[in-house]
Amino acid sequence: MSSRLSSFGPVSGSAGVASRxxxxxxxxxxxxxxxxxxxQAHDAVNDLSFEVPAGAICVLVGPSGCGKxxxxxxxxxxxxxxxxxxxxxxVNVLTEDVTELRRRIGYVxxxxxxxxxxxxxxxxxxVPALVGWSKERQRxxxxxxxxxxxxxxxxxxxxxxxxxxxxERQRVGVARALAADPPLMLMDEPFAxxxxxxxxxxxxxxxRLQRDLAKTILFVTHDxxxxxxxxxxxxxxxxxxxxxQFGPPDEILAxxxxxxxxxxxxxxxxxxxxxxxxxxDLELESTAGSARAGLPTFAPSTRLRDALSVLLxxxxxxxxxxxxxxxxxxxxxxxxxxxxxxEDGHGRARLPKGAGARAAAGDAEIAAANHxxxxxxxxxxxxxxxxx
Amino acid sequence: xxxxxxxxxxxxxxxxGPIADRVGQHLxxxxxxxxxxxxxxxxxAALSIxxxxxxxxVVVLATAAYTIPSFAMFVALVxxxxxxxxxxxxxxxxxxxxxxxxxxVAGFDSVPWDVLDAADGMGYTRGQRLWRVELPLAVPxxxxxxxxxxxxxxxxxxxxxxxxxxxGGLGYYILDGYHRHFTTEILAGGLLSIGxxxxxxxxxxxxxxxxxxxxxxxxxxx
Numbered sequence: 001m002s003s004r005l006s007s008f009g010p011v012s013g014s015a016g017v018a019s020r021x022x023x024x025x026x027x028x029x030x031x032x033x034x035x036x037x038x039x040q041a042h043d044a045v046n047d048l049s050f051e052v053p054a055g056a057i058c059v060l061v062g063p064s065g066c067g068k069x070x071x072x073x074x075x076x077x078x079x080x081x082x083x084x085x086x087x088x089x090x091v092n093v094l095t096e097d098v099t100e101l102r103r104r105i106g107y108v109x110x111x112x113x114x115x116x117x118x119x120x121x122x123x124x125x126x127v128p129a130l131v132g133w134s135k136e137r138q139r140x141x142x143x144x145x146x147x148x149x150x151x152x153x154x155x156x157x158x159x160x161x162x163x164x165x166x167x168e169r170q171r172v173g174v175a176r177a178l179a180a181d182p183p184l185m186l187m188d189e190p191f192a193x194x195x196x197x198x199x200x201x202x203x204x205x206x207x208r209l210q211r212d213l214a215k216t217i218l219f220v221t222h223d224x225x226x227x228x229x230x231x232x233x234x235x236x237x238x239x240x241x242x243x244x245q246f247g248p249p250d251e252i253l254a255x256x257x258x259x260x261x262x263x264x265x266x267x268x269x270x271x272x273x274x275x276x277x278x279x280x281d282l283e284l285e286s287t288a289g290s291a292r293a294g295l296p297t298f299a300p301s302t303r304l305r306d307a308l309s310v311l312l313x314x315x316x317x318x319x320x321x322x323x324x325x326x327x328x329x330x331x332x333x334x335x336x337x338x339x340x341x342x343e344d345g346h347g348r349a350r351l352p353k354g355a356g357a358r359a360a361a362g363d364a365e366i367a368a369a370n371h372x373x374x375x376x377x378x379x380x381x382x383x384x385x386x387x388x
Numbered sequence: 389x390x391x392x393x394x395x396x397x398x399x400x401x402x403x404x405g406p407i408a409d410r411v412g413q414h415l416x417x418x419x420x421x422x423x424x425x426x427x428x429x430x431x432x433a434a435l436s437i438x439x440x441x442x443x444x445x446v447v448v449l450a451t452a453a454y455t456i457p458s459f460a461m462f463v464a465l466v467x468x469x470x471x472x473x474x475x476x477x478x479x480x481x482x483x484x485x486x487x488x489x490x491x492x493v494a495g496f497d498s499v500p501w502d503v504l505d506a507a508d509g510m511g512y513t514r515g516q517r518l519w520r521v522e523l524p525l526a527v528p529x530x531x532x533x534x535x536x537x538x539x540x541x542x543x544x545x546x547x548x549x550x551x552x553x554x555x556g557g558l559g560y561y562i563l564d565g566y567h568r569h570f571t572t573e574i575l576a577g578g579l580l581s582i583g584x585x586x587x588x589x590x591x592x593x594x595x596x597x598x599x600x601x602x603x604x605x606x607x608x609x610x
Binding site: 073076078099100101102103105107109110111112113114115116117118119126127130160161162176186 | 500502503504505506507508509510511512513516521524525600601602603604
């Protein structure tokens, strides 16, 4: 079991991090996909425009049938757009040779799509083989990537896919997509088929990997929490394939552009914003009381949402924020956490002294979420809160 | 029948050479039928996969051929092509089609869509996808069809004995034994034919194991 949950990070003694070539910028410009003709016609994607800078993760999120997967598949032209342009580093993908294009773009799907008849090593080296690398170079590259995604090459390279767990398959899928060092990766619900514990681990480790790789990534999910966690940018889509909102996760949570987006992100969007901020982001000016024994302590990487949960569960007025060395850095209160959501807030809390926190925008939302059914003022949001 | 033992071992020992020749002929007739039948069926299956609308017609024709009694078809062909290998092979080949085509089509249909999606998304050309992904993954069902067709054909080869003494493989002994009321000959022809069918079947199972080390071990009848 331990190997199935093993880390996405490099195996010790491995060949090291994959080489880093550039990442490409990605732009959707008025992209439409229409099916059928005349009265039967309907748009799967309607006039979609957004821009992702090189090296960023952009998540397409929305209810099923909103056209997010269609949008993703238009980038590598598994589906051809009806109108509009998709620019990869400024070049319209529609003008390129489709086979060449696909070999330059990493592709990861929910069902993984590993080739059952090829070993793990050969699965990873599929694109290098297609573009004619030597056998030796393919083998070295496959080992390097297996290490990168946390699978020991010596034990995994000769296995067949049926001998892997769901989480291991998904790691191999990611390694395969990275094999030819693509400047862009398309990931279609890559972590949706594994259980929640493995999913969270894969997400965390993929984000850690991405810090080194800095690929441009277009990521599809139906899960708003995953979108917020993974995305540098989030594209919220609604039925009919229209763009509902585009922006960084915090902006979408703090300022939903429409009722649809507010409903989609959920009544607990205040809490979700807290999950974007860590204890390390909090500015704490006071260490008063932090020496007291018996209080909960928080590592710098603790998310404010989790810290709040700990404080509420412990029925404690405050806890101690630790620095990287494990020394007390300051005193964290519920008010201090709430103030992270204040209007200017990108997690930069001022020293809370009671009054400030009460006025903070997120405070009401936290209350609403905690007592969802008993919050008539927020009824519209609450009613649809469950469908994300 | 006339006080003889059921099996006359002395006759068998005296005829080892001719029996071996008949085994050889039996395999030769069956191998041609299975080989030619497979080639035609593969083409028909490939066509059916590309143009789904013709698939039902292919199946109807192959089934229709299968309904014709073998005895009748051999006899009818003698009038056209004489008592030749051709007359033996035409029915044998036709009978394999209904065993091959649906299984080959099913083999290609059994390739998971996510595997095809991944192959397309990673930049396999159409031909590369067919030869490097679809065909290897269709192998288990293709081998099933080879097992069915070879067992069926090895049995049917015995009927070609009615085309004359120069044909029939081991069927020659069954027919000759029948005419002479000689049980030993009938048993030799029948049991050896069954033995060949079993050997061929096991051979293909072995072949599949070699070709598909990637499959989880749940081969039908393996």
